[in-house]
Amino acid sequence: MKITKSQLRNMIKEELGSADDDVPAAASPELGKGRVGGTQARKTAIQHATKELVGSGVTDRERSIIQTIQTALVQGAGKGDIATGTVLRLLKLLKAEIDKLG
Numbered sequence: 001m002k003i004t005k006s007q008l009r010n011m012i013k014e015e016l017g018s019a020d021d022d023v024p025a026a027a028s029p030e031l032g033k034g035r036v037g038g039t040q041a042r043k044t045a046i047q048h049a050t051k052e053l054v055g056s057g058v059t060d061r062e063r064s065i066i067q068t069i070q071t072a073l074v075q076g077a078g079k080g081d082i083a084t085g086t087v088l089r090l091l092k093l094l095k096a097e098i099d100k101l102g
Helices: 005-020 038-052 060-079 085-100
Strands: none
């Protein structure tokens, strides 16, 4: 069986992703220091979509902002490392401001 470089890369990414699934997520790690595997990310996304965003006093405008930022983060992570540099610094500032809300 002959595999292309692209197929090999995808296989490696999948294997590395499944290895990450075994790493438990910390309750509240410092931003940029924690790890969440693919399985845990899926579970959390479903939980947020069904409970926290739908009936918890989040407005339509806020949902739009959350969705836009989440999409941008995923796209950014696909293009480079969002866990370092300016992006991480700005995310920490954003998190600090959100934490001040209560």
